[in-house]
Amino acid sequence: MESAQSSDSCIICNKPNALRCNRCKSASYCSKLCQRGDFLVHKLLCSSFSAFDVSKRPTKQHVEPEDEYDRRYQSPNARPFLNDHGREVPIQFNAVLARRLLDAVCVSYRDTFLVDGSAPNSSVATITTTQPGYHHHWCGPIIAYGKVGSDFDPEECRDIDMHDFRHVADYFMSYGTDLISVPSSPPMNCVKVKGVRINCLGDQKMFNKPHFEEIELSTTSIIFRSHETSDITKRIGIPIYTKRCFPHPNWANAKDAEMFGNESPYNNQDATFLHLCIDPEAKEDFSRGFLGWSWAPSQWQQDVGSTIVVRQDKKPLLPWHAEALCSYCRYHARDCLAHTIGEYAPDKPMSKSLALSMICRPTFSIWWYRMCREQRDKGKIVDAKIPYDE
Ligand SMILES: [Zn+2]
Ligand SMILES: [Zn+2]
Structure with a gap:
């Protein structure tokens, strides 16, 4: 802290x-x-x-009488x-x-x-x-x-x-916003959980933060009591809790189009795609910002900001894990969902159940090892094990 x-x-x-x-x-x-x-x-x-007119301030003697505990x-x-x-x-x-x-x-x-x-x-x-x-x-x-x-x-x-x-x-x-603030390190002598902060454009550009930042939270952190979840990562066997962070005042109102390339500093596409709805029975409810199948709820589409992600089982979630999960949601799951709503016309939209069958642990494994291979081909080292092994 x-x-x-x-x-x-x-x-x-x-x-x-x-x-x-x-x-x-x-x-x-x-x-x-x-x-x-x-x-x-x-x-x-x-x-x-x-x-301020300081001459009109009350005097130091402006105190109430001692109470029964001798406190004034x-x-x-x-x-x-x-x-x-x-x-x-x-x-x-x-x-x-x-x-x-x-x-x-x-x-x-x-x-x-x-x-x-x-x-x-x-x-x-x-x-x-x-x-x-x-x-x-x-x-x-x-x-x-x-x-x-x-x-x-x-x-x-x-x-x-x-x-x-x-x-x-x-x-x-x-007050009442249900956002989280992240102390730079959790209090000493508490049980810690490794998680990831997915930094929005504002935090990345203004504070040179990495896109996926390793963080430590205590097991008593609010995220374990109040959170949102990702349908997709749950389906592939890695259930997570997510929570949006307070926007930093230094970029919350920045209209510095140059620094943010005409985008909003709140922009956090990875967090958005993590929250795509894959419940085939989901009903739209616009008053609650709920847009139904294949869409992220509205709070995950606008003014998203940086987002904290932890595993529900409290095992370590490393930046590379989060990056792979986000990329899988964004480029694999999103494409399957897009097909069901006709975005690949003239191909006839596939059924929701077929799309769901393509969002599963084996396709994530394939995605994971492909990403690792691409990194190695670029000469980078991936020192994280597939999250099922952690
Ligand atoms: Zn001033
Ligand atoms: Zn300062």
């Missing part, structure tokens, strides 16, 4: 000795790239933050805004940036806002529209404030800064 944030480290990538924003002097960036990554969120508050809690008087149904959520981890926070930021909101007639919160909507994809429908007043430390229940308040604003924004943007 990356280390915690300190105020002079880059808000986006956490590199130390970053430079402060010229205007608000509150957010730090290591580079133009990271500054640009934060820009759409930062610009919403930079100017008004730099014009400082908390903003949020009650008039929250209709007595307030919920305080301490943010101690930024899921988008995969980073633990040194000091917590709290947000308080009406916990009944979806049913009590609260008006949509247009400020939060402005924040969440800086990133494509599904976003929670935030309503009613929302109050954010800083706390000292990131214990379970911090007592003391502190001034909020533009780094906190980034964390609050990421909280709103990531």
